[in-house]
Amino acid sequence: MTAKISLRSVTKTFGALTALDDVSLDIEDGTFLSLVGPSGSGKSTLLDLLGGLAKPTSGEVLIDGKPVTGPGLDRGVVFQQYALFPWRTARANVEFGLEGGTLNKRQRAERAREFLDLVGLSGFEEHLPHELSGGMKQRVAIARSLAYDPDVLLMDEPYAALD
Structure with missing residues (x-):
């Protein structure tokens, strides 16, 4: 079964700043997930990647097994x-x-x-x-x-x- 959301070795950098470093995660359909962390820990960056508002520096962001290439009405x-x-x-x-x-x-x-x-x-x-x-x-x-x-x-x- 394919996860609803998959992150595969996702890294996101902004110049010298690394916001996300090699993040991998599978989220099944119907799951309610909360991300908790201090300010600047990459929570909003991760949501921007999932929403298609930003692209990872490396790795893959998938929804239903398909790469996120931009915003979509599925999100x-x-x-x-x-x-x-x-x-x-x-x-x-x-x-x-x-x-x-x-x-x-x-x-x-x-x-x-x-x-x-x-x-x-x-x-x-x-x-x-x-x-x-x-x-x-x-x-x-x-x-x-x-x-x-x-x-x-x-x-x-x-x-x-x-x-």
């Missing part, structure tokens, strides 16, 4: 910072991840409302990010990542801004 990412589009409402920010799929406009709006409700933001669908608290913005970002039902959900300190 949802919730960043430390909200990464919301400031000109889009909360609903429209959640809909963004659904826009390339098979849902029509009405279905996207309905699904966005469903996930905003899930994270406790019913009634705030039409608010712009500057009208929301930091914790509310982060909940919009979480709803956006959950709404398109990715196979893998990568979260980088997603609850730091939440009360």
Whole structure:
């Protein structure tokens, strides 16, 4: 059986700094894994590699046995910072991840409302990010990542801004 996520001798350097050194790991489908370590230990770098936002200096990053070559809809990412589009409402920010799929406009709006409700933001669908608290913005970002039902959900300190 192929692991959902595989790291094969992954090293990532930034000039003289080695963020990850020969990391190998298999994560089975359905596993919930938390990475804990001090600041600067490579946790965010590892998530960037899994998300396809960076490439390893050496080694392989695989999802379902296939190399990660860039971002993909099979992976949802919730960043430390909200990464919301400031000109889009909360609903429209959640809909963004659904826009390339098979849902029509009405279905996207309905699904966005469903996930905003899930994270406790019913009634705030039409608010712009500057009208929301930091914790509310982060909940919009979480709803956006959950709404398109990715196979893998990568979260980088997603609850730091939440009360």
